[in-house]
Structures are given as C-alpha cells and as structure tokens.
Amino acid sequence: MNMESGPMAAGDARCPAISTQDIIARDKVAAPGWVRSESYAFLGSEDISTDRYIDPDFARREMESLWTRSWQFACREEHIPEIGDYQVYDIGRHSFIITRVATDEIRAYYNACLHRGTKLRASGSAGCASEFKCSFHGWSGNVDGSSKSITCPWDFPHVDPANNSLPQVRVQTLGGFVWINMDPDAPSLEAYLGAEALAHIQAWKLEDRYIHLHVQKSFPANWKLTIEASWRPIM
Numbered sequence: 133m134n135m136e137s138g139p140m141a142a143g144d145a146r147c148p149a150i151s152t153q154d155i156i157a158r159d160k161v162a163a164p165g166w167v168r169s170e171s172y173a174f175l176g177s178e179d180i181s182t183d184r185y186i187d188p189d190f191a192r193r194e195m196e197s198l199w200t201r202s203w204q205f206a207c208r209e210e211h212i213p214e215i216g217d218y219q220v221y222d223i224g225r226h227s228f229i230i231t232r233v234a235t236d237e238i239r240a241y242y243n244a245c246l247h248r249g250t251k252l253r254a255s256g257s258a259g260c261a262s263e264f265k266c267s268f269h270g271w272s273g274n275v276d277g278s279s280k281s282i283t284c285p286w287d288f289p290h291v292d293p294a295n296n297s298l299p300q301v302r303v304q305t306l307g308g309f310v311w312i313n314m315d316p317d318a319p320s321l322e323a324y325l326g327a328e329a330l331a332h333i334q335a336w337k338l339e340d341r342y343i344h345l346h347v348q349k350s351f352p353a354n355w356k357l358t359i360e361a362s363w364r365p366i367m
Contacts, residue, residue: 140237142174142176142177143172143174146290153168153170156168160186164335166331166332166335169328171328180238182231183271184356185354185356185357186354189253191358195224195225195331199223199224199226200226200311200314200315201314201315201318202313202318202324203311203312203313203318203321203325204311204312204313205306205309205310205311205312206221206224206228206230206240206310206311206312207219207221207230207309207310208309208310208342208343209238209305209308209309209310209339210308210342210343211258211310211311211343212230212232212238213232214232214233214234214260215232215233215234215235215253215275216231216260216261216262217231217232217258217260217274218230218231218232218253218258218259218260218261219257219258219314220232220243220253220254220255220256220257220258221240222255222256226242226323227242227243227244227251227255227313228240228241228242228243228301228312229241229242229252229264229298230303230310230312231254231261231275233275233277234277235355238303238305239276239277239303240300240301240302240303240310240312241264241273241298241299241300241301241302242298242299242301243255245266245268245269245271246298247266247269247271247282247298248266248269250266250267252264252265252266252270252273257293261275262275262281263275263330264298269283270283271283273297273298277294277297277298277300278297279293279294279296279297282296289336300336301314302314302316302318304320304321306321306333307333307334307336307337307338308338308339308340308341308342309338
C-alpha cells in the first residue's frame with residue numbers, strides 16, 4: 133500500500149524519490165528522445181525457483197538453449213586493431229579466437245585444433261599472431277583460418293588441407309563491439325536486438341568510445357546473484 137494513494141495495482145508501485153527522468157527533465161537543454169524514453173512492463177511478483185541458480189541441469193539447458201543461440205559481444209574492435217591481433221573469448225565450455233584477418237574483416241574460430249581438440253590459444257589470452265599453432269602435435273592454421281601445416285602429413289593421407297580450415301561462428305560489429313553467434317540460423321544482430329534497442333545503441337555512438345581500463349573482482353557467490361545484486365532499475 134502507498135500511504136498517499138492507498139492500495140495500488142500490481143506493478144504501479146514506485147519509489148517516491150526523484151527519478152532519473154525527473155533529473156533529465158530539469159536540464160535547460162532538452163535531452164534527445166532516446167534518453168527520455170521509458171519502457172515498463174509488469175512481469176509479476178511470484179517467487180523465482182532457486183533451481184535456475186543452483187541446478188546443474190538448468191545450467192546445461194540454459195547453455196544449450198540460450199548461450200549457443202544468442203548474440204553476445206566478445207571484445208571491442210580496438211582490442212584487435214591490426215591484422216593478426218586476437219583475443220580469446222570463453223562462454224561455458226566453448227572457447228573462441230576472435231581475430232582480425234583484414235582491415236575490414238573480423239573472424240571468430242572455435243579455439244580447438246582439428247587434430248586432437250587442444251586449445252590453440254589459452255583462455256583469457258590476447259596478442260598478435262601470424263598463425264594459430266597447436267602446442268600438442270604442431271598442426272597450424274593461418275590467420276585466415278586455412279590450414280598452414282600438418283605435422284607428419286604422410287601419416288594423414290586422408291586429411292585434405294583444403295577441407296581442414298578452422299570452423300567459424302558468425303561475426304558482426306556494432307557500436308565498436310565485436311559480436312558472435314554460434315547459431316548459423318539465428319536472426320541478424322539487428323533483428324535480434326530489435327529496432328528500439330538498436331536505435332539506443334546507435335544514438336550512444338559507442339564506436340567513438342574506448343575502454344580505459346578493466347576492473348575485475350572475484351566473489352564467493354553464484355554469478356547470477358552477483359550480477360543481479362549490481363543491477364538497479366531506472367525508474
């Protein structure tokens with residue numbers, strides 16, 4: 133119950149303090165429409181099952197149904213400005229090498245040698261490479277993903293170098309971010325985000341920004357709880 137207005141309909145309760153929109157409205161120079169826009173939908177107040185936080189099977193289904201099908205940004209374009217620059221991006225059990233192969237082209241390869249599945253680059257690593265070489269048996273690929281060399285090729289007569297390129301996932305750039313998607317049948321990034329979210333990103337002109345520093349802190353907690361604890365809705 134709100135002491136001033138009495139009983140309220142579900143979802144109508146709001147903090148009585150000054151909102152972000154109130155502050156924006158006071159500006160002498162009117163803010164652009166995308167800053168003043170609001171979108172709210174009451175999604176219910178029922179308890180959420182703890183299974184989605186602690187159940188391994190839920191995490192497995194989430195990985196299969198969500199993370200392998202959604203667009204996610206893997207790095208910034210300024211992280212890989214030159215041809216051969218790369219960053220390794222991990223999500224769950226999946227690992228990818230994000231690399232620039234041309235001035236206007238970025239690719240993302242599964243971070244695994246086609247011979248034994250050994251990681252070609254360590255998780256969390258970055259740098260510049262002229263090849264991606266397996267540390268186990270020495271098979272290597274060029275920066276463009278094509279096969280460069282196969283150790284002891286006489287022992288692999290069935291392997292055709294032309295068909296031994298590193299598998300890729302889809303890549304798009306937007307707002308200075310490099311986005312990847314493992315699902316070949318997923319909609320485009322623009323369609324996935326939707327017109328309203330896309331308009332906001334384009335208005336921010338994030339491609340003109342850059343990362344100044346990275347801050348990382350480890351918590352003895354479930355990652356979902358940590359993210360939700362750091363998020364606050366703007367009323």
